[in-house]
Each structure stands twice: as C-alpha cells, then as structure tokens.
Amino acid sequence: MTDPTYDQELHARRASSFGPHAAAYAEHRPDYPLAALDWGLAGAAHPAQDVLDLAAGTGKLTQGLVDLGLTVTAVEPDAGMLAQLAKLLPDTTALSGKAEDIPLAGESVDAVFIGQALHWFDWEPAFAEIRRVLRPGGVVVALWNHDDVEVEWVVEFSKLVRGGVTRVALAENRTLDAAGFAPFEEHQFPHSHRRTIDSLLATVATHSNLLVADPADRDAALAAARDYLHSVPTTSSGEFDYPLITTALRARKV
Numbered sequence: 001m002t003d004p005t006y007d008q009e010l011h012a013r014r015a016s017s018f019g020p021h022a023a024a025y026a027e028h029r030p031d032y033p034l035a036a037l038d039w040g041l042a043g044a045a046h047p048a049q050d051v052l053d054l055a056a057g058t059g060k061l062t063q064g065l066v067d068l069g070l071t072v073t074a075v076e077p078d079a080g081m082l083a084q085l086a087k088l089l090p091d092t093t094a095l096s097g098k099a100e101d102i103p104l105a106g107e108s109v110d111a112v113f114i115g116q117a118l119h120w121f122d123w124e125p126a127f128a129e130i131r132r133v134l135r136p137g138g139v140v141v142a143l144w145n146h147d148d149v150e151v152e153w154v155v156e157f158s159k160l161v162r163g164g165v166t167r168v169a170l171a172e173n174r175t176l177d178a179a180g181f182a183p184f185e186e187h188q189f190p191h192s193h194r195r196t197i198d199s200l201l202a203t204v205a206t207h208s209n210l211l212v213a214d215p216a217d218r219d220a221a222l223a224a225a226r227d228y229l230h231s232v233p234t235t236s237s238g239e240f241d242y243p244l245i246t247t248a249l250r251a252r253k254v
Contacts, residue, residue: 026058045137048110061115148243
C-alpha cells in the first residue's frame with residue numbers, strides 16, 4: 001500500500017527544491033505576457049498602483065510589473081531566489097516572507113500577483129493573508145505558463161520531461177472558492193519563449209519534478225528529450241519559439 005504521507009512529502013520537497021538552482025531559474029524561466037498582467041489589473045475596482053508579487057521567486061513576474069510603472073513589493077521565502085531577484089531589481093523592495101504570513105500592513109496594496117506558485121500555498125491561511133493586505137476592491141491574480149497542447153511536437157516533448165504539477169494546479173484552482181472574494185474569472189493568453197535545444201533542456205531542468213528526481217532518471221529523461229528535439233524539424237536547426245499558454249485567474253476582494 002502507498003504511504004499516505006508520500007504525496008505530501010513529495011509536494012513539500014518539490015516546493016522547496018528551487019533555491020539551490022536559483023541562478024538557473026533566473027536565466028531560463030520565461031516571463032509573462034503584458035496582456036495577462038493588464039487583464040489581471042483590470043479586475044480591481046480602482047486603478048492599481050501598489051502591487052505585491054507574492055512568492056516572487058527570482059523576479060520573472062516582478063520585472064513585468066515594474067515595467068508597467070507600478071510600485072512593486074516582492075515577497076519570497078527562499079533566500080537564494082530572493083538574492084537573484086535583488087540582483088535583477090536592486091531598486092525594488094524585496095522581503096523575506098511567505099503567503100501564509102505576509103510581511104505587509106493591512107490594506108496596503110491594490111493587487112496581489114502570484115506567478116507559477118499558487119499550487120504551493122496552504123490555501124486557506126494564504127487567502128486570509130491576501131485578503132488582509134488588499135485594499136477594498138483590490139484583486140488577486142494567479143498566473144501559470146504552461147505548454148501549448150495544441151502543438152503536436154510540444155505534447156510529445158512534454159511527455160518526456162514534465163511532472164504534471166501545472167496541469168493539476170490549473171484543474172484544482174479553476175474550482176477555487178476563496179472566502180471574501182468574488183468568483184474567480186479565467187482568461188488565457190498566447191505566449192512563447194525563444195529557445196535552443198540546449199536552453200530548452202536547461203529550462204525544463206529547473207522544474208521541480210526533475211530537481212527532485214534521481215540523477216540517473218533525470219539524465220535519462222533529458223537525454224531522451226534531446227534526441228526527440230533533434231528529430232523535430234522545428235527545433236533541430238537553431239533557435240525556435242517554444243509555444244506556451246499563460247492561464248490567468250483573477251478575483252476581486254469583496
């Protein structure tokens with residue numbers, strides 16, 4: 001019989017696996033499309049200026065919010081990830097903290113953004129904290145970049161290297177009901193990431209399922225993925241756009 005604590009333990013290992021690989025994460029993970037950020041901000045009852053990037057990682061989403069001219073505070077629990085963010089955005093306030101205990105005053109921000117991280121949260125206390133720091137009419141926005149499954153070669157590549165966390169997270173969070181928030185809305189945005197075979201494999205090597213995998217299994221998966229990419233005309237001869245979809249969920253504080 002499967003140990004009933006196994007999934008919980010694996011989830012915790014994957015959630016905490018990124019820090020030692022923060023530099024690679026910063027170099028290889030994709031950003032988020034401007035249209036998705038604008039759509040998220042439009043969910044607030046009033047124009048947003050003060051924004052929290054929660055579980056900000058190395059600043060992939062933070063950078064986009066800063067580029068919009070917003071006043072951004074980044075909160076991230078992992079010291080290695082936070083150090084990369086501070087290197088990227090030295091003028092942005094970056095604080096150590098977690099979703100379940102946000103180091104901000106009550107009603108201090110107009111929007112809370114969460115990039116590629118909501119599925120790691122303890123949802124009930126996290127949403128209580130998000131609601132606490134949001135001003136009346138503020139909005140919470142969760143974003144995920146994931147493979148475009150309408151593209152056949154992407155689907156086949158994904159079977160070789162993906163762990164399914166994003167797909168499970170999207171399925172679960174689409175039914176999310178958070179106390180004190182209006183029903184969540186969803187929208188999807190086309191996106192892409194300019195890659196080579198080497199840089200795409202470096203990107204997927206930063207995903208939690210491979211970070212916690214047995215080294216031999218990880219190397220075998222990456223080798224099989226490399227062989228497959230060399231067989232695909234789109235990817236075998238230099239740079240290419242890796243097709244992504246960005247799914248965004250937003251809900252207004254009520």
